[in-house]
Amino acid sequence: MSLAIEADGLEKTFEGEVRALDGVSFEVEEGTVFGLLGPNGAGKTTAVRILTTIIEPTRGRGRVLGHDVVAQAGLVRKLIGLAGQNAAVDEYLSGRENLTMVGRLNRLPHDVVARRAGELLSQFGLVDAANRPLKTYSGGMRRRLDVAAALVARPPVLFLDEPTTGLDPHSRNDLWEMIEGLVGGGTTVLLTTQYLEEADRLASKVAVVDLGRVIAEGTPQQLKAQLGTTMLDVGLSDASVAQRAALLLAEAGTKAPSVVGSVVELPVDDGPKAALEVLRLLDQNELVPTIFRLREPSLDDVFLSITGRPTEEGSLDGQDSDPGDGRRSRRSRRGRRHAASAHEAEGGTS
Amino acid sequence: MTITATEVVSPQVEIGSGGSLYWAVADVLTITKRNLIRYKRTPDALFFSTVQPIMFVLLFRYVFSGAIKLGATLPGGAKLPYVDFLMAGIFAQSVSFGGIGTAVGLAEDVHSGLIERFRALPMTRFSVLAGRTLADLVRNVFVIAVMTAVGALVGFDFPTGALAFLGAVALVLVFAYALLWGFAIIGLTASNSETAQVMAFPILFPLLFASPAFVPASSMPHWLEVFSVHQPIGVLVNATRALMIGGPTASYVLQCLAWTAGLLVVLVPIAVWRYRKSA
Numbered sequence: 123m124s125l126a127i128e129a130d131g132l133e134k135t136f137e138g139e140v141r142a143l144d145g146v147s148f149e150v151e152e153g154t155v156f157g158l159l160g161p162n163g164a165g166k167t168t169a170v171r172i173l174t175t176i177i178e179p180t181r182g183r184g185r186v187l188g189h190d191v192v193a194q195a196g197l198v199r200k201l202i203g204l205a206g207q208n209a210a211v212d213e214y215l216s217g218r219e220n221l222t223m224v225g226r227l228n229r230l231p232h233d234v235v236a237r238r239a240g241e242l243l244s245q246f247g248l249v250d251a252a253n254r255p256l257k258t259y260s261g262g263m264r265r266r267l268d269v270a271a272a273l274v275a276r277p278p279v280l281f282l283d284e285p286t287t288g289l290d291p292h293s294r295n296d297l298w299e300m301i302e303g304l305v306g307g308g309t310t311v312l313l314t315t316q317y318l319e320e321a322d323r324l325a326s327k328v329a330v331v332d333l334g335r336v337i338a339e340g341t342p343q344q345l346k347a348q349l350g351t352t353m354l355d356v357g358l359s360d361a362s363v364a365q366r367a368a369l370l371l372a373e374a375g376t377k378a379p380s381v382v383g384s385v386v387e388l389p390v391d392d393g394p395k396a397a398l399e400v401l402r403l404l405d406q407n408e409l410v411p412t413i414f415r416l417r418e419p420s421l422d423d424v425f426l427s428i429t430g431r432p433t434e435e436g437s438l439d440g441q442d443s444d445p446g447d448g449r450r451s452r453r454s455r456r457g458r459r460h461a462a463s464a465h466e467a468e469g470g471t472s
Numbered sequence: 473m474t475i476t477a478t479e480v481v482s483p484q485v486e487i488g489s490g491g492s493l494y495w496a497v498a499d500v501l502t503i504t505k506r507n508l509i510r511y512k513r514t515p516d517a518l519f520f521s522t523v524q525p526i527m528f529v530l531l532f533r534y535v536f537s538g539a540i541k542l543g544a545t546l547p548g549g550a551k552l553p554y555v556d557f558l559m560a561g562i563f564a565q566s567v568s569f570g571g572i573g574t575a576v577g578l579a580e581d582v583h584s585g586l587i588e589r590f591r592a593l594p595m596t597r598f599s600v601l602a603g604r605t606l607a608d609l610v611r612n613v614f615v616i617a618v619m620t621a622v623g624a625l626v627g628f629d630f631p632t633g634a635l636a637f638l639g640a641v642a643l644v645l646v647f648a649y650a651l652l653w654g655f656a657i658i659g660l661t662a663s664n665s666e667t668a669q670v671m672a673f674p675i676l677f678p679l680l681f682a683s684p685a686f687v688p689a690s691s692m693p694h695w696l697e698v699f700s701v702h703q704p705i706g707v708l709v710n711a712t713r714a715l716m717i718g719g720p721t722a723s724y725v726l727q728c729l730a731w732t733a734g735l736l737v738v739l740v741p742i743a744v745w746r747y748r749k750s751a
Contacts, residue, residue, distance in 0.1 A: 171588075174591075174592040175591070175592060176588060176591040176592055196594060199592060199593055199594040200594045202592060204588075204589060204592040206585045206588055206589065207585075210584070210585030210586050210588055210589035211585075211586065211589075212506060212510070212586055214509065214510040214513045214514065215506065215509055215510070219506075219509060223502055223505075223506050224589070224593070226498060226499075226502040227499060227502055227503075227590065227593045227594075227595040228593055228594060228595075229495050229498075229594055229595075255513060271589070281592075
């Protein structure tokens with residue numbers, strides 16, 4: 123397998139001494155999806171901007187299909203497509219006009235541009251809206267058009283910078299299916315995301331980025347394995363009880379527990395044995411769990427165990443301030459899952 | 473929505489034929505077209521961009537004209553009507569204030585994701601700026617046409633004939649094109665579109681009003697008179713006015729063309745440099 127994208131010690135310091143990247147290295151094999159995973163401000167977008175020739179690195183090198191992104195920027199631009207988190211399309215132009223513009227700027231002849239625009243509009247379910255200005259599009263349609271625009275010139279390497287940020291679950295799923303389709307066609311995709319679930323589903327390899335550095339790298343499975351074997355979720359009657367239980371568990375010398383709402387999440391090495399000890403400890407303190415479950419760790423847990431802090435401030439105390447936030451919906455889905463297992467537990471005991 | 477893999481991408485890049493000059497021109501035209509479509513889709517903005525100069529026409533033609541002493545005569549010896557004097561000033565005012573739109577539009581572009589995409593495309597960097605200024609040149613043609621009609625309605629009667637008048641129009645458009653690059657620099661320097669607007673105004677205001685646009689330069693203090701007839705907008709006004717109402721013309725027109733060339737030589741490289749730096 124040859125390499126489609128290489129980042130070699132990328133550093134970027136912006137004016138005013140903001141160090142956005144602090145030596146990021148990774149390699150992406152041709153025909154795979156690579157996930158750059160990290161919270162806001164981790165440096166994911168800066169890495170993408172360097173690799174797509176938009177800005178130059180302060181230090182280090184980037185290559186796309188073997189071509190240097192600084193010295194051979196013109197060539198690299200012919201090989202890449204970029205869809206950004208800011209929906210990089212023109213509001214006042216129609217879908218077709220946007221695709222035509224990008225196609226022409228990709229130096230495609232008029233007839234090819236017209237054909238590609240038609241193909242993409244139908245593939246992305248935008249035929250009915252093709253001649254309407256983008257101002258009338260929904261967020262999901264806009265994002266689809268943005269990705270379509272990145273595909274006009276059939277680039278072998280595609281950069282998707284947080285493609286599903288701010289999308290509703292249905293639109294997100296649509297985009298995921300599209301991205302999976304692309305990889306089946308041989309395109310290499312570099313995907314940045316804050317959603318661990320997204321990297322888990324789409325990427326064959328993931329680099330976790332935090333504060334401008336790669337802090338972990340591997341397949342989603344390897345990352346989970348790094349953490350330990352198992353996660354133990356212990357649900358309690360409310361958040362304050364959960365906090366108390368977490369303190370008890372921490373004193374008892376387990377790995378650092380975290381609290382999500384009324385659930386204590388605890389990484390454990392030997393699941394059944396640890397479960398027994400935890401139950402004993404809870405019983406001694408007269409705490410009765412509403413949920414008690416062993417599961418495989420999620421990438422959320424991976425991030426927490428590597429960085430020692432959650433992916434977003436405040437989300438672990440269950441009081442997320444931003445209701446539109448994707449992580450919140452993930453949390454609440456997990457909450458529903460807990461609720462379901464709580465019912466199962468009740469059913470089992472009665 | 474289902475997409476099969478083969479539909480979306482077969483990994484081949486179809487690059488068009490044609491030399492680099494062909495594609496450089498094509499890039500500029502593509503961006504120009506994009507900006508013109510935007511003007512077409514926002515007719516209200518275009519409409520209001522003509523309202524301000526029309527108000528100036530009415531203000532100076534009917535409110536201030538009685539208080540302004542021209543002291544100039546037409547070649548035939550008749551007294552110069554203020555409306556004839558005013559037209560050159562209105563043209564300068566229309567195109568220079570219109571340039572604020574260039575600064576604002578470019579500032580919006582730079583801070584939108586669209587320019588981010590442009591930077592990752594194999595297009596010429598220059599074309600984002602050239603396409604913007606060309607589209608705004610077209611906008612200026614429209615605005616000048618409207619102002620000509622308004623001028624005719626309030627009594628301007630083309631004393632030097634159609635040909636000289638068209639010469640004046642051409643001169644205004646060419647000069648304004650050079651000036652647009654200055655506004656482009658403002659748009660690229662400003663941290664957002666609101667700032668671009670506030671930055672453009674204080675530069676523009678003294679150039680337009682410390683000029684013979686609305687009052688004769690001879691009525692100003694000497695030091696200001698000297699400034700007003702040598703600064704670019706003052707020169708533009710004198711040159712277009714000479715073409716529109718007569719009198720010595722060649723020297724003014726040459727000075728105006730020299731300013732135009734000078735502005736382009738200085739402003740275009742600075743604008744391109746700012747654009748490259750603004751990533």
